Amino acid sequence: MSLLLEGKRVFVSGGTRGIGAAICEVFAREGADVAFNYNSRDDLAETVKGKIEAFGRKALAFKVSVTDRVGMKRTAREIVDQWGGVDVLVNNAAVNKGDNFATTTDRSWDWVVDTNVNSLFAVTKPFYKMMIRQRAGTILNITSIGAIRALPTAVHYATSKAAMIGFTKCLSREAANFGITVNAIAAGIFDTDLGNTLPERLLQVHEGWVSLRRLGHPNELAEFAAFMVSPRNSYMNGEIVTVDGGTVT
Incomplete structure (x- = not known):
């Protein structure tokens, strides 16, 4: 059987840690060339680039904030110059x-909302316009079960991730006119730096909520994400799919 993403060109926001790094690696294994952005850790960026290139795929790393609208436009233009376009965008x-x-x-509220919500505009718009010109493309947003279930998580985070769900559903209607699909994964609690920012009390009771009795591994979400954005999943649009180990609340 052929690779899921053979020949696809992908951009992943936040590609050096946790789920983002796992997505970069799995997508490369499945045949994609992968570009990603990061904020500060050059060493982590080089590690992820090396993993992508180990599969014989092209890799591009951009040190730019997802809240930098001018920087993201510049990033999109550079990818077009080098690869001709992007087929898949992952807002992670x-x-x-x-x-x-x-x-x-x-300050805390603005930081979370700016990074998690306003970045959707900064990152998505230049790639979306690119996909409109191509008359094809796939956008995958990584949201959270904290947006749809009453978990004792931070209100600003839950609010920002709920906004991503609205963004996904509304944009999917518009995007379909141009051959573009937009879907989201509502992630549970994964063993990542982000997951470990949750209050200790939440992590302690997590096993009682999840039927699989453990945190998720980043690669488990990345494997499913590869299918979500692949041509084998061409009839899904505007959906929010939960990957959370069977959380019950």
């Missing part, structure tokens, strides 16, 4: 902070 970058709502500061 996110931040969280273990705040109670009563003690959440203005």
Whole structure:
């Protein structure tokens, strides 16, 4: 059987850690050339690039914030110059902070909402316009079960991820006119730096909520994401698919 993503050109936001790094590696294994952005860790970026290239695929790394609209436009143009376009966009970058709502500061709220919500505009728009010109493309957004289930997670994070669900559903209707699909994965709690920002009390009771009795591994979500954006999943649009180990609330 052929590779899921043979010859596809992919951009992943937040590609050096956790789920983003796993997506970069799995997508490359499945035949994709992968570009990604990161904020600060050049060493992690080189590691991810090396893993992509180990599968014989092309890799591009861009040190630019997902909230930098000018920088993201520049990134998209450079990818077009080198690869001719992008077939798949994965909006993965996110931040969280273990705040109670009563003690959440203005700075904390703005940081989470800016990174998790405003970045959707900054990152998606240049690639979306590219896909419109191509009359084809796939967008996958990584949201959270915290947006749809009453978990004791930070309110700003849950709010930002709920916004991503609305973004996914609404954009999917418009995008379909241009041969573009837009879907999302609502991720449970995974063993990542982001997952470990959750309050200790939440992590301690997590096993009681999840039928599989453990945290998810980043590659488990990445494997499913590869199918989600592949041509074998061409009839799904506007859907939010939960991958959370069977969380019951």
